[in-house]
Amino acid sequence: MYDFAVKFYKVIAARSTDFNFVCSPLSVWLILAGMAEGADFYTRKQLFNLLNLPYDECTRQKYYQLATSRIVQTDDIKIYSNRILLLDTGVSPNPSWYDVVTKNNLLSVFTAPIGHSNSVILDTIDYNALWTTEFAAGRIKRSPFYDHVGNLIGFVDLMKVTKLARLGYIKKLKAKMLELPIGENGRYRMLFSMFPESNDVIEALGIVSKDVVFEVFNSFKDSLVPVEVALPRQFISSEIDMRSLIEDLGVTSLWNDPAATRNVSYPPALPSSFIQRATLTMNNHGLYSTSSGQAAPYGTPTGLDPEVGNDFIADRPFLYALFDAETLTCIMASAFSVPTYKY
The missing domain is CATH 2.30.39.10 (Alpha-1-antitrypsin, domain 1)
Structure with missing residues (x-):
């Protein structure tokens, strides 16, 4: 996880024009893990290498359970996180993939009329705590x-x-x-x-x-x-184009190759964008x-x-x-x- 977070932070820092930003490496890690669960062999290999995930499914599920339980809501801790794959109307999620990502709380999947693509990835996280x-x-x-x-x-x-x-x-x-x-x-x-x-x-x-x-x-x-x-x-508030950052980190087929997401949905999801909006109040x-x-x-x-x-x-x-x-x-x-x- 640290290896991914460090690479991720360096890429964002290098692209930042004013070196003033906030982001969530954990949230991006979880979303990419969810997409990897429905990826073809080539794209899954790219994602697993980036995320340091094992090929053993049971071990991955243990990691997911640990990772998704880190954000808790209490009277003194307010961290609101939403990880969404938004599919265009008429695009249907693969039931087996949908079961894996929802059971492990990696992604929420919704449909809405997008028009310009089969899907987009939306990620928000907001922090305000005592x-x-x-x-x-x-x-x-x-x-x-x-x-x-x-x-x-x-x-x-x-x-x-x-x-x-x-x-x-x-x-x-x-x-x-x-x-x-x-x-x-x-x-x-x-x-x-x-x-x-x-x-x-x-x-x-x-x-x-x-x-x-x-x-x-x-x-x-x-x-x-x-x-x-x-x-x-x-x-502090940031809205960051994660797709281009992830491409810089070596994952390129997820967005353009129909085979990469054919196990995510029918027709293939082919996410056209991945945006993370993060806010932090101190x-x-x-x-x-x-x-x-x-x-x-x-x-x-x-x-x-x-x-x-x-x-x-x-x-x-x-x-x-x-x-x-x-x-x-x-x-x-x-x-x-x-x-x-x-x-």
């Missing part, structure tokens, strides 16, 4: 925001909190990391990374691999003293309040790597991602580079 501990409303401050090389480009509303936190440092990336729990009992984790020693974040991404992801999780240490954490309050609200103490003075032993210092102030471009705490599955990934208020 932190485990809140950022005090009284500590939200309009603050400068800088580009990769330190030029002032605008302003953001920084949410600030002083607390014991988990931070880490990845030497290979020269990246400073922060982990914050979300929801009751930290059901999810939001991971943030900044690159204070790099003038090109996209270049730094070039050496990221699934092994680096594991290194990130292993790098976190609990601070021994309260540290200052500041993040921009934001709402606000200060949390389940529990936190004291507004003072951060320890610089030089105070923190128990953290020296490169981390004793704060995490996201006042320049940064990456972040939402992970399920139980399995560490990456549900959403994002980059923030465009300030709320332009300079």
Whole structure:
């Protein structure tokens, strides 16, 4: 899953004109898995290689059950996800394929008059949840925001909190990391990374691999003293053409070859497009309040790597991602580079 998520994120980052986006690798993985279940041998091989799926059906079903159970709805967690194959009126899904994808919750299948094609793939995911501990409303401050090389480009509303936190440092990336729990009992984790020693974040991404992801999780240490954490309050929305990205990742026959989707529907589905719309709201609200103490003075032993210092102030471009705490599955990934208020 990490291997797919890293490849997926790199392709989106390379195509992004402003390096400001949000996406869901998990949602795309599930949709492609659903299409693979009805693909011909050639296309299935392309998709299984990309998704790292085994040919054994029972093992795949175990993966699907695990993957589709990562998104839960509770009073404090609001993640709404819809994965839809929309067939044109008159196109009928293959009953055996339909049974597999619906039983495993990979895709919902609907029909409607499309007119221009046999089918389209529509994917939406919206996130708005409570932190485990809140950022005090009284500590939200309009603050400068800088580009990769330190030029002032605008302003953001920084949410600030002083607390014991988990931070880490990845030497290979020269990246400073922060982990914050979300929801009751930290059901999810939001991971943030900044690159204070790099003038090109996209270049730094070039050496990221699934092994680096594991290194990130292993790098976190609990601070021994309260540290200052500041993040921009934001709402970010993206609509991304996933078809072209997936073609870049080597899956080309799914869209144009009738044989590729002849086991999905009759006539073959031949999806003409695959669009993902994702939104993410980051606000200060949390389940529990936190004291507004003072951060320890610089030089105070923190128990953290020296490169981390004793704060995490996201006042320049940064990456972040939402992970399920139980399995560490990456549900959403994002980059923030465009300030709320332009300079």
